Amino acid sequence: MDPSSSPYNGELVGINAVRDGTILSGQDVVLKIATSGETNLFVMFNRQIGANSGVPGDGDKVLITSQSSSGKTSSWEAGLSSGETHTVSGWSDKGTLNIKVCSIELGSPGKAHILVYADGQSVITCDGSPPPPTTPPPPPTGSPTIDTSCGSDEWRMAVVLTTDAWPGDISWVINDTAGTTIASRAIGSYVAQYTTHHDYACIDKSKCYTFTINDSWGDGLLDDAEYAVEVYDRGGVPVDVVASGSDYGAIGECHYTISGNI
Numbered sequence: 001m002d003p004s005s006s007p008y009n010g011e012l013v014g015i016n017a018v019r020d021g022t023i024l025s026g027q028d029v030v031l032k033i034a035t036s037g038e039t040n041l042f043v044m045f046n047r048q049i050g051a052n053s054g055v056p057g058d059g060d061k062v063l064i065t066s067q068s069s070s071g072k073t074s075s076w077e078a079g080l081s082s083g084e085t086h087t088v089s090g091w092s093d094k095g096t097l098n099i100k101v102c103s104i105e106l107g108s109p110g111k112a113h114i115l116v117y118a119d120g121q122s123v124i125t126c127d128g129s130p131p132p133p134t135t136p137p138p139p140p141t142g143s144p145t146i147d148t149s150c151g152s153d154e155w156r157m158a159v160v161l162t163t164d165a166w167p168g169d170i171s172w173v174i175n176d177t178a179g180t181t182i183a184s185r186a187i188g189s190y191v192a193q194y195t196t197h198h199d200y201a202c203i204d205k206s207k208c209y210t211f212t213i214n215d216s217w218g219d220g221l222l223d224d225a226e227y228a229v230e231v232y233d234r235g236g237v238p239v240d241v242v243a244s245g246s247d248y249g250a251i252g253e254c255h256y257t258i259s260g261n262i
Helices: 015-020
Strands: 008-012 030-033 040-045 062-067 075-080 085-091 095-105 111-118 154-162 170-176 181-185 196-204 208-215 226-232 238-245 251-257
Touching: 008 030, 008 040, 030 111, 040 095, 040 111, 062 095, 075 085, 075 095, 154 170, 154 181, 170 196, 181 196
Parallel strands: none
Antiparallel strands: 008 111, 030 040, 040 062, 062 075, 085 095, 095 111, 154 196, 154 226, 170 181, 170 208, 208 251, 226 238
């Protein structure tokens, strides 16, 4: 299975379940975790029973080994008991790989319920309930304060952005022709996945502005995520959609001159 594309939520049984014919449909003996560019991992339930009763260590635990390529020697990574998790940071450069043992049953033949998932792709729980929500941290210090009290010669510009699975990659800035920052979002200021955010700035209708959006990973907004830069008059009536989209790669830029009567 490839956790960079889909998670695993299933049961592992020991090798004796195959020998005795007690393995059930949907159960696995060895789970291979394979993602392009990463060392393969193998997960198995080391059930200490029958032909496997004489194992020298980590009996009745979930074992994790690694193997760089076919034919190479395997290396021991972890022996997990019920409730324990083994993590590998930077898996596929998208997040942390999690291998969690939900439960271990030592009946005959016995089984282990495990989860395998990568942060940034999906988060699953042992009982199937939604994960607890995360509380976003306060905005980074030094970020410009966005003023929403627009004057009589100003319109309001709104940056409406829906995050993808990697919100921390995104940043943007609005500058005037003098290079003064009118509003911005720093890398790491977006935290919640798949969430729509609204930021506002007051802009002088007689000036030209540049909106620049960046993605530190270089792949823009993925899935159904997108952004739009909108302009409203003082009464809240939409005037224009300056820019919108998702597939901007590492950087997207738009130049806009305000014109019209307030």
